[in-house]
Amino acid sequence: MKTTPIVPARVDFSTPDTLQAPDFGDVYHSRSGAFDQARHTFLNGNGLPGRWQGRTRFVILETGFGLGNNFLATWAAWRADAARCERLVFISIEKHPLRHEDLACAHEGSPEAELGAQLIQQWPPLTHNLHRLEFEAGRVQLLLAFGEVRAWLMELVAEVDAIYLDGFAPTLNPEMWDPYTLKLLGRLARPESTLASWCSAGPVRQALRAASFEVKKKPGLPPKWHMSTARFAPRHVLQRPAGREPLAPQAREVLVIGAGLAGAASAHALRQQGLACTVLDAHTGPAEEASGNPAGLFHGTLNPDDGLHARFNRAAALATAALLEQLPIAGLQRGLLRLELERDLARMQAQIARLGLPPDYVQALPAEEAARRSGLPLQQPAWFYPAGGALPPQALVRALLADTPLLMGHRVARLARSESEGWQAFDAEGRLLAQAPAVVLAGGHAALPLLQDLAPGLPLLRQRGQLSQLAEASPLPLMPVAGAGYALADGRGGLICGATSQDEDPGPALRQADQDHNLAQWAALAGLPHAPQAPLSGRVGWRLLAPDRLPLVGGLPAPGYSGRDDQPRLLPRLPGLVLCTALGSRGISWAALCAQVAAAWLTGAPQPLESSLLDTIDPARFQVRQTRKNLS
Template identity: 60%
Template sequence: MKNPSITPAVVDFSDPAAPSAPAFEDVYHSRAGALAQARHVFLGANQLPGRWAARPRFVILETGFGLGNNFLATWDAWANDPDRCEQLVFISIEKHPLRREDLARAHQNSPLPDLAPQLLEAWPPLTANLHRLSFADSRVQLLLCLGDARHWLRELVAEVDAFYLDGFNPRQNPEMWDSYLLKALSRLAAPDATAGSWSVAPHVREGLQAAGFHVERHRGFANKGGMCVARYAPRHVLEKPAGRLALAPPGTQKALIIGAGLAGTACAWALAEQGIHSTVIDRRSGPAQASSGNPGGLFHGTLNPDDGVHARFNRAAALATERLLKALGPELPWLQQGLLRLETRLDLGGMQAQLSRLGLPRDYVQAMSQAQARELSGLDLQYPAWFYPGGGALPPAGFVAALLRKSKAETMYSVGVERLHWLDGQWQALGADGQVLAQAPLVVLAGGHEAQVLLQDLAPDLAGLLLQQRGQISHLAASSARPRLPVAGLGYAIADQGQGLWCGATNQVGDTDPTLRASDHAANLAQWAELAHLEDLRPAFDPSLAPPLGRVGWRLATPDRLPLVGGLPMARSEGRRDQPRFLPRQAGLALCMAMGSRGIGWASLCAQVLAAQVSGAPIPLEASLLDAIDPARFAVRAYRQGLAQPQA
């Protein structure tokens, strides 16, 4: 999406029984009742709740979220059905979402007082992203896609069991009902998918028929003479791309995860939400002892002028992390909320102009003047700064421990996996002497260097691309200047839980020296002095006088600075190779690794994406970003470069 700007809805509440949208000259629901309409038109047309009975998962796609009443009615029906599916996934697209205060007004007298407040509490910043909101212990998922429906129907990766077609009147909102949009439904439709709509306009029925649906007209709701009821019955079924097939066989309930750091434990948590129990294996004596072992780490979003792939992915990841940390709450030992990132190129006017072009909301990012940044940080900062309210800092080990508790995973520590072997539908983790340490139909490589070594046997070309980055951080036990919240930009600084701070970090590619180096401490402390404008304190940073404490760790990164998430492509395959989605994958083998210095901020989203890829659930990330983190992307680039080379 080139322009991430979201224009919120303007709602006229003058008629409480039927709030309206002046821009579309239409009401959000019938005066006869929003929930009654939802139950008759959308649940009724899709034969719900009966059709989801005893299923492991049921997926609904709605083309207009509006006030959220269809979602609430469906959630209510699910909650009151003893034969309900294990997991309900409700995907909804909305170009003009409500502001939080308008959503609160719309549901201030809700007949579902237990559910509506939960929706309001989870309501996200209005950014052009796919927001995954979890309810009922994650058994109800709302994937809220903010932006244009045409864009999202191209970008969704899902298999949909039921469609709710609920845009405003076709005369005022024709793009929501045209043949292009209706045809796009067929790409997402599961076998025997159904659809319902209050509209019986001829071109709507004809569009559904052209998309492969058998359409009937049934009695409408209240004063509506009719409504559409449709079932997907195409002449030809589209074949799903090989790279989009579920990575694990149906019914998989067990996984092995190599690596007990941020990525591995996040995968254990996300897989548990999909009903898969994990065994986490690490060669160290406990969790979070490698690159996830720093005493504190940052997390935050980013932005750039063209809202490119990195900005969009980092925004999606930051919002996912914010939601997870809110859910974990007091389980973390400490959490510093809010983060400043210095802006050294633009002045405040330039920053504000960029925000205006991008249309990003204040609850995601704000432009702060130098004076505002100084006041917020308590430091003598020399630049304006971007403020990320949902960013901050936390102890990675505490985050890992909370994820492990949530996942209820088994753990195997001080166990080194030297090789993986596929035998009779199971991946075997082998030790140094070839003994089988553990086995499962699914294995996830989620470690750093150890996972890279295992990857060397499985995909040497991909393993050879990965970069090992040495990072040293420094600790000052006491400092007269301490940040009130984490600050980044010229290095970073995080206040500790005493009177000191952590600062850093160095970045040395290919450096394997594990020792703390005085020269690196000097570099970190000089950077801290520049960040906080502490010119008069530079002599006190002589490490020969009072050597600071510190830590050395290694990060694993890719050349394009995006993670590896998804299935490992097969070494040799026939068919199309020009896009990652067409490359078939090795059975039961997944990667969630190479997160560089962004493990805290990326682990939550990456793990949720991987768990969906494993289980066949709707992916909580748009297809273009999914391709950008796909392990197959480097093979695709090599193939394209080969085609572009002049023939001898």
């Protein structure tokens, strides 16, 4: 998907009862009241709350978030319904989202002030992304897609039960209501899904009928005489691509192999979907491999064309920032500086402006400001990531695994699937360790033998990394600093810096040469005249990497398939198994989003990542690339 800068909405607050959108010459809601309109038109028009009662999950799609009143009214109705669905997912597309301060003003005096305050608190940076907000301990999820409605209707991976067709009037906002856009609703709607809209214009009803909706005209909320309701009744049900089918939609229990960042985040994400998890690991405690480092960085990235890596890293960084708002993490350091070694400040600022990235995601700082914030004699400009930072991975893992059953000290030597028992984990002596209908393979480099057994063609490698620790250092950075290497204070007057990278190097011992390398990087990073001397101290760990430096998240291709295999989404998968691995050196940055994606693959919940980025991290991508290479 081609991204474009997000242009925030302009709101005219001069008439508080009917807020105006001057760029569209229209009002945000009926003069009868936003919540009355939401209840009459969208909730009643879709048969809610009755239709969600008794359901495990109910998914709503809205074409125009606006002020968020429809979401708040729906959330309030879900809260008030004793027979409500277990989980409510509300997906909303918005081309011009409100700035945080305007959203706060819009909800002053709201009839749902408490819910509005929670929405305002979680309001994300205005970036071209699919933002996942969680409420009610994850039982209510809001997926905000900022950008063009057509583009997002083609990129969303979801099956929806109800549609709120909203937006400014067709004469003022024609793209939202044209036949092509309305036809795209059919690729997301389940058969028998419902639709409701305040709009009863003939061309809109005609376009909905052409898109396989059975449309009715109903009494509207005064002053409107009529509104539209519809039921999706296609003559032919489109089959989802095999690689987009849920891997274990009926499973209620999941085994998670690996108790590092990926495994802990997976267990957390699965519990939020209502599944029971057991985590298995060969060590006696969690986070003993690469996740056992004393600290690690997390932040987004950007590049001039906003390519796949930058888009994925931004989505992951936003997911991590949202997760950290919910968890108490000891040792969390907020804010991160990444030195720019090639561009001057003017080019950095121009790049941010061209991409339309907001200051709560990234800022370009002159060298003197970067030096002031870091407390170091920096000589280069820097990218500042306000929501980035550093933390001890073990603290995050412990928070994510709270209340999760752990089966520690048992190395899984083999995974096998039984039609009757599901996936079974065996040790080296063939003893059954655990079994469940579904399994998440999240063991990092330690799980490489299992991966090689299940998918011998995956091109993965182990990379050795050594970081260094100084018991005392001066000056100490006031916030984490990265560039050619990284450095951060350890909170006890010492410094952590590094790290080296050696492919397929099994050496476990600390090396003086690697320490010298890390200290030289620290000196260059901080602008020190020479590298400090310090006793050999640090930690060695191994990362699992894919050659394209992106993670592996998704199902493994099933053997024996002979159909089209030129796109990852076309390949059928092994049932009940999903990978969440190969996080490399970005475990803290990537784990939250990758785990949410893995959980959605298993359960069939709406994906928190757009289709093009799902293909980018899909384990099947390597088979597809080989196919394309063979055809070229």
